Amino acid sequence: MYLGHYAIAFAAKRASPGTSLGTLIFASQFIDILWPLFVLLGLEKVAVDPGNTVVTPLRFVQYPFTHSLLSVLIWACLFASLYWMVSRNRTGTLTVWLAVLSHWVLDFFTHAPDLPLYPGSEKTVGLGLWNSLSGTLALEVGIFIIGVILYLRATRPANRTGTYSFIALLVFLIVTYVINILGPPPPDYKAVAYSALLWWLLVPWGYWVDRNRHLKVGSGQRPGKLKFKGKRL
Numbered sequence: 001m002y003l004g005h006y007a008i009a010f011a012a013k014r015a016s017p018g019t020s021l022g023t024l025i026f027a028s029q030f031i032d033i034l035w036p037l038f039v040l041l042g043l044e045k046v047a048v049d050p051g052n053t054v055v056t057p058l059r060f061v062q063y064p065f066t067h068s069l070l071s072v073l074i075w076a077c078l079f080a081s082l083y084w085m086v087s088r089n090r091t092g093t094l095t096v097w098l099a100v101l102s103h104w105v106l107d108f109f110t111h112a113p114d115l116p117l118y119p120g121s122e123k124t125v126g127l128g129l130w131n132s133l134s135g136t137l138a139l140e141v142g143i144f145i146i147g148v149i150l151y152l153r154a155t156r157p158a159n160r161t162g163t164y165s166f167i168a169l170l171v172f173l174i175v176t177y178v179i180n181i182l183g184p185p186p187p188d189y190k191a192v193a194y195s196a197l198l199w200w201l202l203v204p205w206g207y208w209v210d211r212n213r214h215l216k217v218g219s220g221q222r223p224g225k226l227k228f229k230g231k232r233l
């Protein structure tokens, strides 16, 4: 799952307008953002194995610290606690907690049964939607479109940067998604991990987009009046 995680971040903006898109992307992609670091440190393992599933040539040999259900629960609690300490935003805290957890749920649908329930668990799960290209595209592109629509309903550009930074983000996500699916398999696990570090870039990108967009008027509010006042974190 790739686009789907960003779709959650976009959709979450409507649930918690006071939370920056940057934070929401950080949350929904948190365990994938940590993952390349764990791989490069040798704590988790991924192998390039073309044909492993139809959609990805990657075989996730082990990723107990970032992708086991228990670990994700712990990361979600840590992330949400930190967010609460910084923002004191109750809705935002619940939203980022759910966003971190949502990652595992979406991965559960797409990954081969390789997601552990807890570090060291023998049982691994995953519904393996990646074995069907059309099924994967239907789910992923479907939720991506819904996420983008919800985001556009929640915000409007404050200036030109607000328009173009968001369009550029969508183009970047779609192009990298297509390259991932159609491109040749990466040469080795290190290339996978180093290119996955690119995901870090999308967090400041999200803050940049957010700073250049206003929140849309909620029902019953005067045009131009922001639904949420104060600093968006």
Ligand SMILES: [Zn+2]
Pocket (backbone or CB within 6 Å): 031, 032, 067, 103, 107
């Ligand atoms: Zn993941």
